[in-house]
Amino acid sequence: MxxxxxxxxxxxxxxxxxxxxxxLYGITDHAQDQLSDIVFIEFPEPGESFASGDIIGVVESVxxxxxxxMPISGEITEVNEHLADTPEILNSxxxxxxxxxxxxxxxxxxxxxxxxxxDYEKLTGEE
Amino acid sequence: xxxxxxxxIFELSSPGRKAFTLxxxxxxxxxxxxxxxxxxxxxxxxxxxxxxRHYTHLSQMNFSIDTVFYPLGSCTMKYNPKVNERAAxxxxxxxxxxxxxxxxxxxxxxxxxxxxxxxxxxxxxxxxSLQPAAGAxxxxxxxxxxxxxxxxxxxxxxxxxLIPDSAHGTNPxxxxxxxxxxxxxxxxxxxxxxxxxxxxxxxxxxxxxxLTNPNTLGLFEEQVLEVCETIHACxxxxxxxxxNLNALLGITKPADQGIDVMHFNLHKTFTTPHGxxxxxxxxxxxxxxxxxxxxxxxxxxxxxxxxxxxxxxxIGRLKSFCxxxxxxxxxxxxxxxxxxxxxxSVAENAVLNANYLKAKVSPFFPVAVDRTCMHExxxxxxxxxxxxxxLDVAKRLLDYGxxxxxxxxxxxxxxxxxxxxxxxxxxxTLDNFAEALEKIHQEAHEEPELLxxxxxxxxxxxxxxxxxxxxxxxxxxx
Numbered sequence: 001m002x003x004x005x006x007x008x009x010x011x012x013x014x015x016x017x018x019x020x021x022x023x024l025y026g027i028t029d030h031a032q033d034q035l036s037d038i039v040f041i042e043f044p045e046p047g048e049s050f051a052s053g054d055i056i057g058v059v060e061s062v063x064x065x066x067x068x069x070m071p072i073s074g075e076i077t078e079v080n081e082h083l084a085d086t087p088e089i090l091n092s093x094x095x096x097x098x099x100x101x102x103x104x105x106x107x108x109x110x111x112x113x114x115x116x117x118x119d120y121e122k123l124t125g126e127e
Numbered sequence: 128x129x130x131x132x133x134x135x136i137f138e139l140s141s142p143g144r145k146a147f148t149l150x151x152x153x154x155x156x157x158x159x160x161x162x163x164x165x166x167x168x169x170x171x172x173x174x175x176x177x178x179x180r181h182y183t184h185l186s187q188m189n190f191s192i193d194t195v196f197y198p199l200g201s202c203t204m205k206y207n208p209k210v211n212e213r214a215a216x217x218x219x220x221x222x223x224x225x226x227x228x229x230x231x232x233x234x235x236x237x238x239x240x241x242x243x244x245x246x247x248x249x250x251x252x253x254x255x256s257l258q259p260a261a262g263a264x265x266x267x268x269x270x271x272x273x274x275x276x277x278x279x280x281x282x283x284x285x286x287x288x289l290i291p292d293s294a295h296g297t298n299p300x301x302x303x304x305x306x307x308x309x310x311x312x313x314x315x316x317x318x319x320x321x322x323x324x325x326x327x328x329x330x331x332x333x334x335x336x337x338l339t340n341p342n343t344l345g346l347f348e349e350q351v352l353e354v355c356e357t358i359h360a361c362x363x364x365x366x367x368x369x370x371n372l373n374a375l376l377g378i379t380k381p382a383d384q385g386i387d388v389m390h391f392n393l394h395k396t397f398t399t400p401h402g403x404x405x406x407x408x409x410x411x412x413x414x415x416x417x418x419x420x421x422x423x424x425x426x427x428x429x430x431x432x433x434x435x436x437x438x439x440x441x442i443g444r445l446k447s448f449c450x451x452x453x454x455x456x457x458x459x460x461x462x463x464x465x466x467x468x469x470x471x472s473v474a475e476n477a478v479l480n481a482n483y484l485k486a487k488v489s490p491f492f493p494v495a496v497d498r499t500c501m502h503e504x505x506x507x508x509x510x511x512x513x514x515x516x517x518l519d520v521a522k523r524l525l526d527y528g529x530x531x532x533x534x535x536x537x538x539x540x541x542x543x544x545x546x547x548x549x550x551x552x553x554x555x556t557l558d559n560f561a562e563a564l565e566k567i568h569q570e571a572h573e574e575p576e577l578l579x580x581x582x583x584x585x586x587x588x589x590x591x592x593x594x595x596x597x598x599x600x601x602x603x604x605x
Contacts, residue, residue, distance in 0.1 A: 039596035
């Protein structure tokens with residue numbers, strides 16, 4: 001299972017990575033593997049603000065539908081609309097081209113409170 | 128050997144052929160006004176024999192309860208007795224119109240009334256409405272009843288519905304459709320509702336709990352009385368999802384467990400056709416306190432006559448006319464054919480069959496929570512040490528002539544295979560199915576490719592579900 005050492009993680013198998021002033025967000029390799037072939041994604045609107053733990057969208061695979069949770073509070077600045085037509089990128093490149101939303105956060109400490117890559121690897125190893 | 132694909136009826140078409148004969152013309156021939164004519168209606172033209180063969184071939188491709196074992200968990204795919212069809216085709220019942228004066232349809236109204244009374248006796252509820260057209264429709268009715276009840280008391284701060292993580296997906300959908308938020312309650316290690324987690328969520332904002340008993344792991348909620356008391360103590364109501372009522376018939380009544388409102392699936396428990404075989408029917412039953420809120424109309428009895436009536440504070444009508452009436456006839460026929468002792472034996476044999484099959488299957492596909500089960504059980508469908516997953520096993524079962532169990536549900540079980548044999552299957556059929564699973568387990572180790580590429584005897588190979596969902600082709604020769 002692939003892990004991005006530069007990202008931080010949530011227990012819901014989502015990753016967040018710093019990208020200049022903003023943050024990128026997606027689902028992990030473990031998450032896409034569990035879901036299997038992803039066929040649909042529902043995005044939030046750019047400009048919408050969310051608190052940590054809010055549901056911001058949905059991914060659907062041939063097996064199941066899963067909510068996307070905001071791991072830290074922030075305002076959506078951009079969504080990866082490319083995924084609407086080619087959701088399979090979420091399966092093939094979850095940490096790269098498969099990023100889902102970009103957002104800005106007012107509290108950098110929230111990012112630091114997420115799970116480190118090392119701990120996330122342990123977490124998925126236990127499952 | 129793989130069965131042949133059947134051509135579409137359009138592909139069989141040849142100009143001028145027809146499968147009908149009209150009576151001779153006995154009025155002057157007149158052309159249709161131009162505004163009503165079309166150049167190319169593109170209707171298939173086939174002979175009567177080709178027509179009959181085409182649809183007979185299609186019907187032979189079906190995996191149906193009349194042809195194969197169908198252990199689709201949570202769906203109670205039991206045999207639908209043919210006597211039900213005989214009753215449903217009685218002319219006096221089929222040749223009436225729902226707008227006829229009530230005095231002329233007393234028999235039809237009496238049948239509705241007696242079905243309501245029978246469901247009351249079976250469930251322990253005080254009143255029944257036969258309106259909802261399906262299980263999820265009944266759930267929606269139930270949640271609207273809970274909402275109307277709280278609103279009638281001026282208690283408008285209640286906004287959340289508690290739903291165990293083993294619930295049917297329709298439960299949160301019904302709650303959201305009714306404008307409520309959903310809070311998921313985890314299961315404990317015995318597969319019951321986690322009582323401590325439930326207590327933490329119980330406050331004055333709880334509309335109610337949606338509880339399936341037995342739950343979707345096929346397990347009886349061991350603390351059901353305490354669960355219901357906990358919800359009632361915070362002013363909430365308990366909704367019962369009646370999908371699994373087959374396990375309880377004649378043994379325990381949902382109302383006695385503390386459930387306030389529940390739907391029945393006539394197309395599961397009471398042998399009306401399921402899926403493509405006919406419309407569903409999801410009557411809803413309630414306690415005396417909730418009776419004024421039932422959807423209507425329902426049938427009431429005054430002396431020797433019957434009439435339709437609307438409950439006092441009804442949430443309204445959910446279906447045109449009286450509901451899916453044909454299903455009332457079939458379910459009522461079934462209940463009267465079985466009688467009280469027969470219905471109790473349904474539950475006893477459904478539970479016995481499930482436990483027998485569980486014992487035979489679990490050495491190869493271990494059960495998720497190993498307890499005495501009710502009418503169904505959930506196994507892990509993957510084969511450790513191989514790359515075979517539940518989907519491969521499900522598809523391979525088709526080659527052995529069995530319909531697949533429900534797979535990948537409930538979501539709390541990894542690679543779930545949810546197996547519900549029902550009471551109508553013989554020991555031989557159960558043995559045959561268990562043997563097929565044993566062989567498949569062996570194949571998983573010896574010839575896993577056979578499983579990955581299954582099914583092999585059906586007209587089409589393994590369908591590419593991902594491409595079908597991502598790039599659907601929705602038009603014939605589009």
